[in-house]
Amino acid sequence: MTAEEVERLWLAYLEPEKPPTYLELAQQFDRHRQTIAAHLQGPEFERYKDAISRERRNRAAARLATQAERAADLWGTAMENAADKGDHRPAKELLQAVGVVGTDTSGSTNVAVVFVGDGVNAIGEHPIAAFRRPPVIEGTTA
Numbered sequence: 001m002t003a004e005e006v007e008r009l010w011l012a013y014l015e016p017e018k019p020p021t022y023l024e025l026a027q028q029f030d031r032h033r034q035t036i037a038a039h040l041q042g043p044e045f046e047r048y049k050d051a052i053s054r055e056r057r058n059r060a061a062a063r064l065a066t067q068a069e070r071a072a073d074l075w076g077t078a079m080e081n082a083a084d085k086g087d088h089r090p091a092k093e094l095l096q097a098v099g100v101v102g103t104d105t106s107g108s109t110n111v112a113v114v115f116v117g118d119g120v121n122a123i124g125e126h127p128i129a130a131f132r133r134p135p136v137i138e139g140t141t142a
C-alpha cells in the first residue's frame with residue numbers, strides 16, 4: 001500500500017465511533033485482511049492514533065468551554081432543585097470545586113474541611129482566599 005493509502009486506512013479505522021473490522025476494511029481497500037492488520041499496528045500507527053486522540057480531546061474541550069457559563073447557570077438551578085428535595089450534594093460539589101470546602105481523607109473517615117479566616121495556612125494562601133478577603137479601603141472612618 002502507498003503512504004497515502006495507509007493514511008486513508010488509518011483514518012477509516014480511527015475516525016468512526018465504532019471502528020470497522022479488519023475484514024470490512026480489507027473489502028473496502030481491496031486488500032488481504034493480514035495486510036490491513038499489519039498496517040494497523042506499530043510505532044507509526046500508534047503515533048498517528050495518539051495524534052487523532054489529542055485532536056479529538058482538544059475539539060471536545062473547545063466545545064465544552066463554550067458551554068461553561070450555561071453549565072454554571074444550570075448547576076445553580078440543579079442545586080436549588082436538589083435542595084428542595086433535601087439533596088445537598090450539588091451544593092457540596094460546587095463548594096469543593098471552588099475550594100471553599102475540601103475533603104480530608106487522611107483518616108479513617110471523610111471529614112469536610114472548611115476554609116475560614118484569611119485563608120492563610122502553613123503552606124501559604126489558599127487560592128480562593130483572595131476572593132473572600134474584604135477590600136482594603138484607605139482613609140478614616142467617622
